Amino acid sequence: VFGNLNPNLNDQFLRIASNGAKVGLYIIGSIENDFPRNEVKEEFLNGLINASVALYMDDEKVSINDYTKIELVTEPDVEEISMIKNRFEINSKKDKVISVVKSLPRDDIWQQESSADGIKVEFGVDEKGNRAIYEISEERPYALVIGDVRVGKSSLIHTIIFQLLVHYSPKEVRIGIGDFKNGADFNIYAKSKLKAIDTVVNDEDPDAMLSFLKYYIQEMNNRQMQFEMLEDMTGELVRKYEEYRRVQNIYSIKDVNMPRIVLLIDEFQSLFDGAACSAYMTELVRKGATYGIHVILSSQRALSDNPKNGFTTSLKDYFTSRFVFKTPQAAARSVLSDRCADTGRENTGIQRASLLKRGQTIYNSYMGQIEADNSVVQCYFVAKEVITSLLGIISRMNGKGNSVLLRKNAPSIERPKGGKAINIGKSILLHRDYGSTELDVIHDDTEVTLDPRKLKNIILSGNDRRILESMISAVTTWRNSIPGSKTQLHIFGEGADINDQNTSVKYFYHEGIEEQLEELERQKNLESSDYIINVFDSPGKYNEYFDAVSSIRTNKGAELLKEILGNNMHKGLSIVYSNSFNYLKRNLPYCINDAPIHITSVGDIENVKYAMPDAEKIVQSEFDIPNRNTIKAYYYNKDTGKNGKVIMYLP
Known part of the structure; x- marks a missing residue:
């Protein structure tokens, strides 16, 4: 790393860079864009560039010339993944809960799945011992999670994030997290600076929450323009995300990467209590799925007692997938249908909801209206040490990203190095x-x-x-x-x-x-x-x-x-x-x-x-x-x- 060289060695390095090749001696080095510079270092850097072949790197791509770029792909470290998995499995045998470790893919196929046609998330084991799969797709774009305090809602969100990071690369799935329950459960994802994590927002300041929604509304508008650009380029009609990916694949267009975006919001009701946030959230729900933006909302109750709350029954109908943890029957009735379409009777899940154990959920992917689709699932549990180890692996696989953490009561921090502003x-x-x-x-x-x-x-x-x-x-x-x-x-x-x-x-x-x-x-x-x-x-x-x-x-x-x-x-x-x-x-x-x-x-x-x-x-x-x-x-x-x-x- 040239930026760390002792300035007294500058002249010697320049001599080697200029003449070393004559005797078979070569230098390969790197330098960060933002390393601190002064006149001496600037002169050394210019001399080094003149004596070398300079390759400029941006977003994991190396520019060979104005027309050619080489993308650097980091393959999974199978040996490291296997070692950590074995440690997880030993620890999980001691736990009474079902660890998410049991659902990990083979060591050599991490982050290999495509989100072009949808996302599949394994989140637990049903009563028959089968794997429970939650699907995010055009037909099932959004999910609603309800339940009392400390029954497993946040653990389910951790499981979903865990599975997305393990099965899908940042080019296939991006994640945004809103945590509005006065906690810091999800801050670690932003602090780890993963490429797949856009942000974690746990600040209930009205402006902070509004900016979270505005950012993804802007993302939605940008994607609409990209749809139009692809139409102009190919002559194909592009009306939704799945068609965009299909046309991209047909014409081998890889310049523009458009991953699906999954937004997970814990205690979402506060977003609908303010008129401005409610309007943006409503727009995001009504249009987001068309552009590959999916929303998972979690709260103690589906409908608020606040008469000004904007989460209405009609908006709730957009949320096809329903997760009901332990909750009173009245609360379950707001999510599961009073009369099922296939039986004509009250959904039996309403009665079962009040009897569920911690970590159990009733999963229904048809808006709670099909009795046969009810499935009682024991959700996987993600231990803190598992999350920490996973984030370390993913960070080494994908490199560092620019995740933003908007913390409630964030302290002032040390000033970074100076720049142009x-x-x-x-x-x-x-x-x-x-x-x-x-x-x-x-x-x-x-x-x-x-x-x-x-x-x-x-x-x-x-x-x-x-x-x-x-x-x-x-x-x-x-x-x-x-x-x-x-x-x-x-x-x-x-x-x-x-x-x-x-x-x-x-x-x-x-x-x-x-x-x-x-x-x-x-x-x-x-x-x-x-x-x-x-x-x-x-x-x-x-x-x-x-x-x-x-x-x-x-x-x-x-x-x-x-x-x-x-x-x-x-x-x-x-x-x-x-x-x-x-x-x-x-x-x-x-x-x-x-x-x-x-x-x-x-x-x-x-x-x-x-x-x-x-x-x-x-x-x-x-x-x-x-x-x-x-x-x-x-x-x-x-x-x-x-x-x-x-x-x-x-x-």
């Missing part, structure tokens, strides 16, 4: 701006960033001063990532406690008002190639910065600050912090006029509303409660109206 924190939304072509200063896709090319001034407000420290750290980290950059950081204000830990950024402190005005006067006439960051910490403390009440009498400090904030020729940016946005607006309105980007800490909803006057109505949630482990803030672009939430990085 100013990274201010983690988004609470799922890929809000993924694939977006908008040119906003603020970009929100897993990480919330600011485009420094379009950024001039920022207003920070709220009682949590950590947003100021975090923002200063964000800007200096970005400047430090630029080779050869010269940066000055000027902090204006008393009691500024920002420590200088960045050797390439020069810090200057101006505490007294006279010292501040003197520095502003100096900068007014400054001619320098340095990038200048000005931080005004609570300028409202000083009357000298107040806007003049009369056009006859001017305020020197205000005029100087106006000039610095409004000077587009000034190379750099300014950050203004005040604990009250409204106070700043009343006394230093020119700051607001020249600073379109507002970052506002949580804890004072009135202050948030002042800072985001044109934003959509703010729905308060747990996000608005301050937390000592989390730096939470709203962002807002006054020029475009774009707004959202961010968990800022630690300073």
Whole structure:
């Protein structure tokens, strides 16, 4: 890995790369795109590329030239799989439950199945000792799971995920998980960064849940366009997912990969309690199967007592497959038919539902309307150690992916290395701006960033001063990532406690008002190639910065600050912090006029509303409660109206 070489060895390696082939000595090396660079490393890398044949890799494909790519396929490690399976089987013999290990495929056929015509999931053993198979297909696109607390619903979801990962590659099946029961049962799937796992969302924040649904609605719309493109390319009619895969196969079109998507949502009722989420969820259910998007919903009850809940009886009818765990007869009756089509009598599963043991379910794949289709199944159990070992195997087989975990009460984390943008924190939304072509200063896709090319001034407000420290750290980290950059950081204000830990950024402190005005006067006439960051910490403390009440009498400090904030020729940016946005607006309105980007800490909803006057109505949630482990803030672009939430990085 060339990025880890000792710089003292650079010249020797370049000599070997240039002349080694003459004596039969060759070098094969690799380098990450995002390895930290400086002038020395950049020069070494350019020399290495000039002396070598450079192959560029993207998404497991190596580009030989502009027209040829080689796909790298990782075969299952049969020996490792066999060894771990044996360990699982020894442990499962000690358990009283039926372990999912008993259903594992042969060691050499992991992830070999196709989802073109559907998905089959073995999830347990029925009363006759036969394997119970749950089918996901055009005819059975969705499933509904109900049952009391701690009866096995979450275990069934783990089993389904387990089987999908083992039998289908990421090119055949993608998985999205929503966990809205105040738990962390499924976080491990996102933390393992598997290619097949899109996301795990367990944050009940209305915006987070809505972003989860919007992402897959957008995926559905993208697939519709891909259907049309395939029609134009082949002249074949493509109306549904199965036809898309069939036409792709006939014409040997492999450029565009379209796996089925399985969404598993535990305690789904909260999605239907809000009007916006309910509308998106309804659209997803009504259209998703056409585009290969399948939904599995789990909850204690199929229908909510909330009269505003949007999960209606008519929507329930889309869910052909039904799993009923132990539950009262009244709840079972909402899922299994009062009168079966084949017997004309009440479904016997309704009575049996209240007598089921833990881990047992009544499975019916005909909307609960066919008595003969009832099957009492003892579901497989997936132990934690089995999940952990499986994820390790799958990760080594497929490589790392970009799974996103949207955690409830997620803490602020260490700031990553700098890049081309100013990274201010983690988004609470799922890929809000993924694939977006908008040119906003603020970009929100897993990480919330600011485009420094379009950024001039920022207003920070709220009682949590950590947003100021975090923002200063964000800007200096970005400047430090630029080779050869010269940066000055000027902090204006008393009691500024920002420590200088960045050797390439020069810090200057101006505490007294006279010292501040003197520095502003100096900068007014400054001619320098340095990038200048000005931080005004609570300028409202000083009357000298107040806007003049009369056009006859001017305020020197205000005029100087106006000039610095409004000077587009000034190379750099300014950050203004005040604990009250409204106070700043009343006394230093020119700051607001020249600073379109507002970052506002949580804890004072009135202050948030002042800072985001044109934003959509703010729905308060747990996000608005301050937390000592989390730096939470709203962002807002006054020029475009774009707004959202961010968990800022630690300073």
